Amino acid sequence: MDIRQLTYFVAVYEHGSISSAARQCCVAQPSLSSALRQLEQELGVTLFIRLPKGVTPTEDGEKLYGHAGRILNQLQSLKASFNEPVARIRFRLGLIKALGVERMSHLLREFSTSVPGLELHLVEPDEICEARIITRQLLKAGEAFQPIWQDNYLLALPPGSALILQDNIALTDFENLPLIQRSPCDAWNTLYPELVRRGIKPDLRANIQTIEYALGLVSAGVGCAVVPDFDNMRQRNDILIRPINELKLERTIGLAYPKNTHSEPLTMLRQYCQYASSRQH
Structure with a gap:
């Protein structure tokens, strides 16, 4: 695998066409196609599905695009560091x-x-x-939308909460539950109307904006909070998290x-x- 192959691959991915990519890279189409085949053989995968008009990336092609773009960007940045100052x-x-x-x-x-x-x-x-x-x-x-992260929401509990004995949280557990509202929050906009519809009334203790403040109040024992399942939260020892049953609480960041x-x-x-x-x- 070399930089030339990755450059051709990125061009084909972004143009959705081998012929258009060849024109951009100023190379003959057969040469570009040959380089792509060599790259696929080296990786042992198929990167593109050939269509009557253009190509579409496979799952492996999607995966390689992120890595290839990162490598090419770093190489470009390295070269630029030895050049004269450029315009901002x-x-x-x-x-x-x-x-x-x-x-x-x-x-x-x-x-x-x-x-x-x-x-x-x-x-x-x-x-x-x-x-x-x-x-x-x-x-x-x-606007176009390119997904980046898919987040699921969990309930963050103070260490002293009785709910820590449960593996999952039911909606009925929210009755009179000390709860910290966070807005704006996609999960809250789904959860709270459903609680109202079922006649379940949590004990709202605070209404704040940021996850950091919400987790601080949870840690202090003020109440529970619905928060995205970030990796670093599972490493904390001042709060506990549990999945919520019956509702699919998630968001797509892009x-x-x-x-x-x-x-x-x-x-x-x-x-x-x-x-x-x-x-x-």
């Missing part, structure tokens, strides 16, 4: 709250160093920006960007998001 490129990225500090820090760190001269500005998701990391429900007309818009920072951000998605599965 301003890129505004809108972010919703409660995305998970660890995984977002990793994603933003890699992206911010991948484009020479990139000046990354993090803004609210409703401000003017080149792209947004949001839930699918917030997608606007004219990259939203204007359709038919192309730029170097956006292309690289999409590749890093694809890589982050492949690491979750």
Whole structure:
């Protein structure tokens, strides 16, 4: 496997066409096709399904795209570090709250160093920006959506809660349960109306915005909270988490960007998001 093969692969993936990729890479189509076949043979997988008009990536192709984009971006950044200073490129990225500090820090760190001269500005998701990391429900007309993470929600319990003896939480367990409301929250918007419909009344103790504050109140014994199942929560010893039965509480986090818009920072951000998605599965 070499850089040339990965470059051809990424071009075919992004264009959905071997002929278009060959034109972009300034190479004869048979040569590009041969390089792709060699790459597939080396990996022992099929990367694309050939269609009458173009190609579509297989699951292995989707997986390789994130890795290949990351490798090519790092190589480009390495080369750029030995060149003359380049013009600054301003890129505004809108972010919703409660995305998970660890995984977002990793994603933003890699992206911010991948484009020479990139000046990354993090803004609210409703401000003017080149792209947004949001839930699918917030997608606007004219935007494309590339999924990154699929989060399930769990109930975070204080160590002293009687519910820690249960492996799962039923909706009836929410009756008079000390509960911390967090808004905005996709899971709360599903859970609370269902509790109301069933006549179940939890004991609402607080209404806050961030997951960090919610977990702080849980740890202090104020109440329980519905939170996304982030990896770092399972490593904490000041709270316990349990799955909730009867309701499917989940959200899809993804990259939203204007359709038919192309730029170097956006292309690289999409590749890093694809890589982050492949690491979750």
